[in-house]
Amino acid sequence: MSFNSEESLWLSGNEAIALGAWEAGVQVASGYPGTPSTEILENLSTYDGVYTEWAPNEKVGLEVALGASFAGVRALATMKHVGLNVAADPLFTASYTGGRGGLVVLTADDPEMHSSQNEQDNRNYAFAAKLPMLEPSDPAEARDMLVRAFELSEQYDTPVLFRITTRIAHVKGVVQKGARAELASPSIEKIPGKFVMLPGPARVRRGEVEKRMIAMRAHAETLEINTIEEGDTRRGFITSGVPYNYVKEAFPDAAVLKLGMVWPLPAGKIADFAARVEELIIVEELDPFLETHIKAMGISCRGKELIPAQGELNSFIVRKAIDPGSIGEIFAPLDLPMRPPNMCAGCPHRGLFYCLSKMKDVFVSGDIGCYTLGFLPPLSAMDTCVCMGASVTVAHGMAKALGKEGEGRLVAVLGDSTFMHSGITGLVNSVYNDSYTTVIILDNRITAMTGHQHNPASGCTIKGEPANAIDFEQLCRAVGVKRITVVNPHDIDETRRVLKEEVAIPETTVVISRAPCVLLPSEIKRKKPLYYTNTDNCTGCRACVNLGCPAISWTPLTPEEAVEKGYREKQQGFAMITEVQCNGCGQCACVCKFDAITLKEEE
Amino acid sequence: MKQSGNILFSGVGGQGILLASELTAYAQLAAGFDVKKSEVHGMAQRGGSVVAHLRYGEKIYSPLIEPGKADIQVAFEELEAARYLPYLHKNSAVVVNTQKILPPAVATGKTSYPTNILDELRNRDIRVVALDAFAVARDIGELRTANVVMVGAMSHFLAVSPQIFLEVIDQRVKQQFREVNKKAFAAGRDLVNA
Ligand SMILES: Cc1ncc(C[n+]2csc(CCOP(=O)(O)OP(=O)(O)O)c2C)c(N)n1
Numbered sequence: 057m058s059f060n061s062e063e064s065l066w067l068s069g070n071e072a073i074a075l076g077a078w079e080a081g082v083q084v085a086s087g088y089p090g091t092p093s094t095e096i097l098e099n100l101s102t103y104d105g106v107y108t109e110w111a112p113n114e115k116v117g118l119e120v121a122l123g124a125s126f127a128g129v130r131a132l133a134t135m136k137h138v139g140l141n142v143a144a145d146p147l148f149t150a151s152y153t154g155g156r157g158g159l160v161v162l163t164a165d166d167p168e169m170h171s172s173q174n175e176q177d178n179r180n181y182a183f184a185a186k187l188p189m190l191e192p193s194d195p196a197e198a199r200d201m202l203v204r205a206f207e208l209s210e211q212y213d214t215p216v217l218f219r220i221t222t223r224i225a226h227v228k229g230v231v232q233k234g235a236r237a238e239l240a241s242p243s244i245e246k247i248p249g250k251f252v253m254l255p256g257p258a259r260v261r262r263g264e265v266e267k268r269m270i271a272m273r274a275h276a277e278t279l280e281i282n283t284i285e286e287g288d289t290r291r292g293f294i295t296s297g298v299p300y301n302y303v304k305e306a307f308p309d310a311a312v313l314k315l316g317m318v319w320p321l322p323a324g325k326i327a328d329f330a331a332r333v334e335e336l337i338i339v340e341e342l343d344p345f346l347e348t349h350i351k352a353m354g355i356s357c358r359g360k361e362l363i364p365a366q367g368e369l370n371s372f373i374v375r376k377a378i379d380p381g382s383i384g385e386i387f388a389p390l391d392l393p394m395r396p397p398n399m400c401a402g403c404p405h406r407g408l409f410y411c412l413s414k415m416k417d418v419f420v421s422g423d424i425g426c427y428t429l430g431f432l433p434p435l436s437a438m439d440t441c442v443c444m445g446a447s448v449t450v451a452h453g454m455a456k457a458l459g460k461e462g463e464g465r466l467v468a469v470l471g472d473s474t475f476m477h478s479g480i481t482g483l484v485n486s487v488y489n490d491s492y493t494t495v496i497i498l499d500n501r502i503t504a505m506t507g508h509q510h511n512p513a514s515g516c517t518i519k520g521e522p523a524n525a526i527d528f529e530q531l532c533r534a535v536g537v538k539r540i541t542v543v544n545p546h547d548i549d550e551t552r553r554v555l556k557e558e559v560a561i562p563e564t565t566v567v568i569s570r571a572p573c574v575l576l577p578s579e580i581k582r583k584k585p586l587y588y589t590n591t592d593n594c595t596g597c598r599a600c601v602n603l604g605c606p607a608i609s610w611t612p613l614t615p616e617e618a619v620e621k622g623y624r625e626k627q628q629g630f631a632m633i634t635e636v637q638c639n640g641c642g643q644c645a646c647v648c649k650f651d652a653i654t655l656k657e658e659e
Numbered sequence: 660m661k662q663s664g665n666i667l668f669s670g671v672g673g674q675g676i677l678l679a680s681e682l683t684a685y686a687q688l689a690a691g692f693d694v695k696k697s698e699v700h701g702m703a704q705r706g707g708s709v710v711a712h713l714r715y716g717e718k719i720y721s722p723l724i725e726p727g728k729a730d731i732q733v734a735f736e737e738l739e740a741a742r743y744l745p746y747l748h749k750n751s752a753v754v755v756n757t758q759k760i761l762p763p764a765v766a767t768g769k770t771s772y773p774t775n776i777l778d779e780l781r782n783r784d785i786r787v788v789a790l791d792a793f794a795v796a797r798d799i800g801e802l803r804t805a806n807v808v809m810v811g812a813m814s815h816f817l818a819v820s821p822q823i824f825l826e827v828i829d830q831r832v833k834q835q836f837r838e839v840n841k842k843a844f845a846a847g848r849d850l851v852n853a
Contacts, residue, residue: 059688066688068698091700170699194695194722227722228684228696301720372725386727387744390779393770395671395738395762397707426705434767507700601767606706609761610768629768 059230067231069224072195073162074099076202080158081237082106082132084124086117088477089506090136091171092225093164097134098509101518105239110509110518113444113477114139118146118161122215125155126251127242130206137165137178138443142478144181147215149253151185152261154213154268157240158206162218164225167341168368173424173443175367177342182217182319183349186265188272189217189319190281191297195229201281201316203234212268219318221341223298223368273320281316284329291378292333294326294346294357298369299339305371306378318346323353330355337362337378341369399429401607402584402639404571405498406430407545410603410643411552412437412467418559419454419462421493423447423470423479426504426573430469434604438469445470445478451493452486464560467494473503473511476526480535483564487536492562494555497528498545500573508575532566539565546571548646574639584640586656589633593652596627600644600653607637608644663692663716665724666813669743670735671760672706679733679806680711683813685827687715690819697722708739733813735792735806736760741776749784753777754812754851756792756805788812788851795846801836804843811847821848 059066067075073096077085085108087097101108111117114135124131135143140163147161163181166172182189190205192198198220205216249257276282288309295303296315303312313329315321330336330350338347338359347359362377363369376383399406409430412420422428422438423446431438440450447468455462470479475497483495503509510516515525532540541558543551551569558565572579601610612629619625633644633653645653666683670676680696687694692715699709712724726745732753734740740755747753755777764770777787790812792805799808807828814824821844828840 059691059694066684066694095700194720222699223697223722226698226700228694228698229719229722230688230693298722301722304720305725370723370725371721372727384727387747387783389745390741390773390776392738392742392773392776393762393764395706395708395742397672397705398763400705429705432763604763604767606763606766609766612768 063232065231065233066228067195068095068226068228069195069198069220070095070226071099072199072231073202073220074103075231075233076199077132078103078106079199079234079236080203080206081130081239082206083129083157083239083242084121085109085132085134086111086120087134088112088114088117088139089503089509090139090164091506092166092222093134093136093139093162094506094509095225096162097518100132108518110511112512114143115146118143118150121159121161122146122150122153122155125157125159127156127244129157129240129242130159131157132160132162134162135164136172137163137176138172138174139163140178140181147181147187148185150215151187152253152258152265153251155209155215156245158209159215160202160205160209160218161215162220165219165221165342167221170222173441175342177345178217178219179318179345180343183345186269187215187217187319188212188317189219190316191219191318192224192316193297193300193314195224195227196231197316198224199231203237204281212272214268219297221298269320273323276317276320276322277324279317279322282322282325283314283316284325285312285314287311289333291335291337292329293337293339294329294350295339296346297341299341299374302369302371302374303339306375315346321346321349326350326353327355330357339363339369339374342366396432397429398432398604398606399426400574400639401605401637402574402641404500404545404569404573404641406435406603406605407548407551407641407643408469408496408498408569409435409437410548410647411555412469414552415555415559418465418467421447421451421454421466421468423468423474424505425471425474425498427469427471427498432604434602444474445482448479448482448486448493448495451495452482452489452491455491455493463492463562466492467496467559469496469498471504472497472499472501472513472528473509475528476512480531483532483537483566484535486564491564494559494565494567496567496569499528499568499570502573502576504573504575508573528568537564537566539563540568541566542568542570544571545569546641546643546646548643574641585642586635586640587633587638587642587645587653588635588656589631590652590654591630591632592622593650594630595650595652596623596629596631597650598631599647599649600631603643603647605644607634607639608632609634664714664730664817665728666713667724667729667732667743667746668711668713669732669739670709671739672709674735675806676709676711676733676735679810680713682807682810682824682827682831684713685831686819686824687713689823689827692716693719695719695722708742710743731813731816733809735809737776738762738773741773741779744780747780747783747785750786752786752788752816753780754788754790754809756809757789758791758793790847790850792847795850796843799839799842799846801839801843804840807840807843808847811844812851814844814848815851
């Protein structure tokens with residue numbers, strides 16, 4: 057596709073989807089951040105003529121979009137794959153109600169778990185919720201198909217699932233722009249038979265769902281996004297989404313049936329294609345979704361017996377799986393030190409986890425956010441991570457199992473955005489059911505992990521305009537927590553003292569660990585105190601090194617070198633602050649007992 | 660002109676590899692190629708190892724470079740140049756910034772930073788161009804142009820004319836930084852030609 061700057065744009069899949077949503081005339085969009093979906097709403101929020109918001113979680117986001125659809129306008133909900141689990145409750149019943157304005161629910165799956173805790177294949181939701189699902193293969197198609205998804209949604213009175221993966225969301229390609237569709241006028245219409253899903257009306261709608269899926273299955277046969285590309289029929293491929301590209305790359309001459317709509321499937325077209333090729337291979341990422349349903353049609357084919365069902369594919373994997381002989385030699389990887397992500401220099405989370413790392417008896421029920429990096433050495437201060445909000449509830453469940461045995465030993469840690477997402481319901485449970493756990497809210501004033509999205513406690517809307525901010529102290533008090541303490545996690549001594557005290561109390565206590573993320577623009581601009589290492593005083597105790605701060609490095613010494621530098625012979629090295637990397641949090645100065653780290657002014 | 664190619668950008672989160680890969684992508688688009696580029700956001704950005712794949716040609720399907728198929732690697736850090744060895748082939752060109760950023764296990768003294776890692780590449784018939792992009796950028800008077808110095812050095816290995824890169828800088832870089840970035844590009848390119 058050639059690039060002509062009049063009509064073409066160079067966009068990521070997520071930017072292309074935002075463009076498509078705007079062009080389709082979406083008027084309300086809601087969602088919760090989550091890699092790789094986040095930039096869709098961020099981009100859409102920069103367009104005029106569309107309302108966008110961050111919801112506290114995906115269930116809320118989907119319900120907001122459903123409401124807008126009930127009011128007659130086109131609406132979009134966006135989330136990452138695991139977000140759809142949270143939103144599954146409204147999803148399954150929205151399948152019955154349908155809407156008035158077109159409704160598209162976007163799920164961004166993450167094969168290979170680049171930034172996720174599991175790699176579920178959300179095509180299964182289309183089958184389970186009896187909903188159509190479209191799946192583009194690159195950014196240009198993502199824009200085009202999103203517009204198409206809204207048309208189908210209105211034509212068949214159904215929410216449409218739109219599945220992308222990391223290699224759509226964060227891939228850039230050439231995209232053609234179009235014009236914006238005419239906008240629908242919102243109105244109130246009472247349609248109880250469609251909107252009130254009590255058993256009576258729901259049974260009627262259940263029948264409508266079947267009729268709709270039969271009609272869509274028929275339409276799938278001629279739908280322009282389900283295409284046959286003629287070619288060598290000795291080996292034919294059925295594929296969809298990003299894997300289509302890998303097939304084209306690995307077997308450019310083969311005949312291909314590319315499915316733009318992965319549910320419901322065009323049984324006739326598939327049978328027809330299968331009959332024309334000598335060998336039929338299904339290439340799909342993750343689950344054998346197409347394969348299972350194609351085999352159920354009585355068509356013989358091969359899929360997962362060749363293609364891995366785990367992780368991300370690429371053209372190399374596809375070629376190797378099907379034609380192992382065609383692979384040349386590849387250089388073996390070198391054995392190099394790993395470079396995992398780390399909390400930033402000056403990250404407030406570090407102070408809190410340092411304190412927890414010193415409480416060896418305590419079990420830390422963790423959660424998901426930047427602070428999950430507290431799991432990594434040298435802090436190694438997190439003992440569970442399951443899903444958002446689970447820190448509070450898992451700690452409570454352990455407490456109930458352990459009884460007296462666990463007293464003073466169970467804490468939950470979760471971020472401000474995670475607390476708003478699904479931590480609060482767990483806290484209500486802990487208070488109600490008389491827990492003795494300590495819930496630590498790591499309040500860095502932002503949703504940091506996914507790239508700084510605002511949340512209900514941060515005081516700003518998605519557009520960065522002032523918003524009502526939830527007050528955590530008041531909220532916790534309102535649900536019945538009696539002991540709520542706020543600490544500054546950069547003050548290590550005070551934080552340790554408070555944690556010790558609160559963890560020992562046999563009731564539900566809350567500690568709010570509050571200091572802003574160092575990457576917030578206001579923090580980047582703030583003039584920070586400068587710390588420096590007075591290496592003469594360093595005894596090599598490693599207390600500061602054990603913070604794991606990227607601005608602190610360790611220089612090993614041989615006994616001779618140690619003596620030469622004026623240290624004791626036994627001293628194995630010394631620590632240094634890399635001043636350009638230091639963000640001036642002062643945690644290392646707190647933990648240094650030998651005056652080897654001081655403020656610049658104190659020189 | 661070579662009709663297709665694969666360029667891998669590697670470095671450490673926060674080093675600015677995205678801008679370098681963007682300029683390269685726009686230059687290839689201006690030269691009339693189809694281009695796809697793949698990045699990873701999220702978790703990896705917190706100081707972790709990061710990589711971007713850029714592919715150009717008449718029609719590009721896959722956004723990912725296959726192992727053994729990267730023609731050029733632009734590495735912003737030495738260790739990260741070596742990490743992606745399986746993507747390279749004999750005769751690949753690697754333009755590497757000789758900066759060393761210590762990974763956590765090295766910074767905390769658990770292990771040491773490998774020595775002579777670039778020889779591991781050279782020994783496999785990979786052409787290595789090592790340069791101190793920060794020193795070059797400092798001489799130009801703007802440290803932040805180090806990534807454009809790298810693009811300049813890399814451009815030597817592409818058929819796209821340097822003029823196209825300069826035009827892209829004109830179109831994509833803010834007015835006040837244009838001249839210094841063009842200088843950075845030229846300085847990087849000269850380093851390899853010399
Ligand atoms: C159900 C679900 N939705 C979204 C995500 C993606 N996600 C992971 S962490 C996170 C935000 C964490 O923010 P916060 O709790 O404020 O912690 P911080 O990163 O700021 O430390 C999000 C949105 C997820 N893992 N699961």
